[in-house]
Amino acid sequence: MFEQEKSLLENQLLKFCQERSLAADKLEWRSIPFSGEWGIAAPLFPLAAADPARQLPVPLHAQALAEALRDSIQLPAGFSRMEAVRGYLNLYYETSAYARKVIGSVLASGNEYGRQQPAGKPVMVEYSNPNTHKPLHVGHLRNVILGGSTCNILEASGKRVIRANYLGDIGLHVIKWLCNYEKYHAGEKPGQDKTRWMGDLFAEADRRFASQEGFEAEVRAYFARWDARDPHILALWKETREWSLDGFRQVYDLLGEHFDRIYFESEVEEPGKAMVDQLIKSGLAEDGRPDLPVVVNLDQIVGTKEEYRVVIILRSDGTSLYATKDIPLAVLKFNEFGLEESIYVVDVRQTLHIQQFRKILALMGYPWANKIHHLAYEIVNLPGNVTMSSREGTVVLLDDLIREATRRALDVVREKNPELEPTRMHEIAEAVALGAIKYPMLSRENTKMVTFDWESALDFNGQSAPYIQYAHVRANSILRKVGGLPDGEPDYGKLTHASEVNLVECISRLPEEIQRAAKELKPNLLANYAYELAKSFNDFYNQCPVLGAEPDVRAARLALVAAARLCLGNTLRLLGIRAPEVM
RNA sequence: GCCCUUGUAGCUCAAUGGACAGAGCACCAGCCUUCUAAGCUGUUGGUUGCAGGUUCGAAUCCUGUCAAGGGCGCCA
Missing domain, CATH: 3.30.1360.70 (Arginyl tRNA synthetase N-terminal domain)
Incomplete structure (x- = not known):
């Protein structure tokens, strides 16, 4: 400053x-x-x-x-x-000069306060990565929220950002789904809530696969027809995949996420197999087929001991694996966009796999291999260290959580603002509910596990998104009452109260907080900052009356409130949390 | 066996190597004729798992150790 x-x-x-x-x-x-x-x-x-x-x-x-x-x-x-x-x-x-500088700069930049103009080669962030034909649960949420917010922050820090989503649209889970659908639900169409419907059918297919006599064999036979590119199955696959995508789009809309580039597993499968051939020819990969898979013995090649291990890049039956596809996908990304950097938002359990394919890419001679970064995050668990798994039925469905949170938030809105239109009430309730759900996933360090429990997920008090949103609402409420800021620059020398000085300082920090969060890929820094900012504002709000103050003081405080409101709103948006004007 | 992550108040978590380690929840006691009480104030709560080391200075870096979780040749 x-x-x-x-x-x-x-x-x-x-x-x-x-x-x-x-x-x-x-x-x-x-x-x-x-x-x-x-x-x-x-x-x-x-x-x-x-x-x-x-x-x-x-x-x-x-x-x-x-x-x-x-x-x-x-x-x-x-x-x-x-x-x-x-x-x-x-x-x-000198507090008045400081306040003038900070508040003046915020009011002049408005919604741009804290942001830099994007420039340079683009950074790609791959996140969300759901499987089609499967339900979305709270475990998937952390990835989306973390990825989305990371993109926002990188963008604000001055990077050009490409948001990528890599969809698992092929594999056994899809075949199971298709087989079950054709046999038991032929001709049925999804209703309004497509993701849920797809998820229910997936759970059913999975149950049958695990316990119903003969179903597994049918699925295997179906898989063979798929491999043979049976046109009927291909058509069904394309149609049902579209339902899944529609469902995902509904969820992304609700969460405020969008993607610039969607990659499909199906689109990199063939290139992946071609690349395996190339790796065999170049001597990097050993072909053990038909009895053994195709592997790259990284430790042997690199000369490390039990560090990179052995990577299987193709099954012995010639079908593809995760690693088969990640290699061509990385190449595709860099070729397509000339990336400065490629970030993978993937949970921590896959750290080794990412290190492995990055090393393979380096051995293949791609100079950008070291521009691949893994943004690792810990998974979301249920109390008692229970991993969420749609297979085990130990999941909290996204849909259920959002619905229940919105219902509870609506109760509060209705009570506090009975005069509002019902649609407006719902809008606010949704903003609060989604914020409450997102915040705990953002405010923790990436490497720390989140344990989901309903009680704290639905708590709208204390260190939470609603607390921050509420500070924004309060600031907004004051400004609404005066209509607009008085003309001319106020006398910032009037801002002498400790809570005023503190708030000014807190506001001044946003630009550097953004830079740091972007550099370290840690949205939690910004989440914590948002809370501090809201706390500073509430502190000020309680100690310094604005509207009732004498004219000089009032003018200076109004400018401070306006700056705080902008700063709170900008910070919330970076976290992917809406900043309502009333709640 | 090898590797990674985590360990801070009763619980959940903060704290660019820097000044007295801070919040929230929970508990208890208060504050709504005053800009929205989804708020605020106050009380209680700590050998930062343990032991060494580096440093003017360590929750933070290094070594060891204990505990929990995770990864490691045909899952994604």
């Missing part, structure tokens, strides 16, 4: 260091712990530790340096005072 002033300051610091032959590169800025005013601090310990002239223990020498600096430096514009405390040189912002 004070780049110019800061660099003037740094020049002075550098000069000071040169005079005493101190290691100036050890200087860094951090913020002062909040005590009513904000500022920047330089810890002088590293300099002290490296100072050849040091006689005292490091902390004492650091304090001496801080004091010497305090006495020799000229306070730059924008700062109110300087102090040397416990080995730190602290510089406090």
